[in-house]
Amino acid sequence: MLSGGCMPFSREPPLPRPLEQDRSSADPDADPFEALVHAVAQDRDRNAFAALFRHFAPKILNYCLKLGADRGMAEELVQDVMLAVWLKAGSFDPAQATVGTWVFTIARNRRIDRLRKEMRPAPDPDDPAMTPASLATPEEAAQLVQSSRQLQDAIGSLAANQSEVLRRSYFLEQTHEEIAEDTELPLGTVKTRLRLALGHLKRSMRDKA
């Protein structure tokens, strides 16, 4: 069973697409891969699939190699992830994420499953016990939109050197020591930058009770 190919929260109203606010949603050329995913979903288009494969397979391979897979395992994961793209193309929702982010989430889930041999718990959007955003009061709903915008702004205004330590720490899962060695920065500087980066993002959170 392929896990994690579906959009996790696809029943929620669309939000301003993360990091893509300057893109007009009316612009059909905004994400060239959307049309390819659509062609795979609607027409089982092998050429569209091959184009997606040529773009994403090297990224998936590189991602898995950086996270500790050997070459054979990395190739198996490329195949797994791309097969999930083929099977789940119909559930891709461009209002929720770009194709790149969608493929990333599939790759992330598959490598946790295969490489770390762990489950990745996730909410079930069909669960009657899930609190839908539509149940928020008007005040809460306004706050949701505002905090989402504020986080987008905070991410967009992260200093490049802070974004880089976040990337290494969370995306590449490097320890503080590994980051210091790779970037030739003192360990204290790495820790400071990480703390500053998280502090910058935290300021965007809505007020806590």
Add this chain to the structure above:
Amino acid sequence: MTLPLHHPDDRHLFGYASGQERAGKSLLVATHLAYCPDCRRRVASFEALCGNWFEELPCPDHDGLDGLLDRMDGLLAGSPMPAEVARPRQAAATGERLVPEPLRGWLPEAIDTPTDDGRWQEISKGVWLSGWERTLSGTTIRLLRMASDAPVPAHRHTADELLLVLRGAFSDEYGSYSVGDVAHYVAATDHHARGASEEDCICLFLLDGDLIFLDEDGNSL
């Protein structure tokens, strides 16, 4: 409808989005997400940032990928698109007292079993730990249950402690917590939780290190 007011740290939300967070804490984060539309959006934003980093990965020529594409041909032919199965969505009202997924399917038994048949371990009057205990990626997971106004006895923990309220409410010196709220105590902090709802407060309880209950003089029990 009141949405949660106490959320997991960004360290946990970001780690959950990037895949860096391990299974134990991810179980708590994911269950909080089921309660919290705000954090769902936050995680989606962090996923988008990771998606950008994924797109920016350098792609040196990888020999053999074309061969892999050729080999996938048979797989694609043998894998027709699964038909969309529309699952009926029940009214949210019916789910109000239901523990959400992914926790519901993971729990070994109902959360509100009687406290007098030996299934709960009473650690002080009106405070219980579930008889079951599971370890997931190095994190110990149990339930903590507090009767109305019952104080959790003084304790010391050597690493992070996380609580997610599943039923009722509790309070400590930092605030009050109701269903869906997360309390995060770092190692060696002093905190005094106490049941704050008419019904028993039941929480998912995660601990990274050892938990040591203390007597009145602060000595280990």
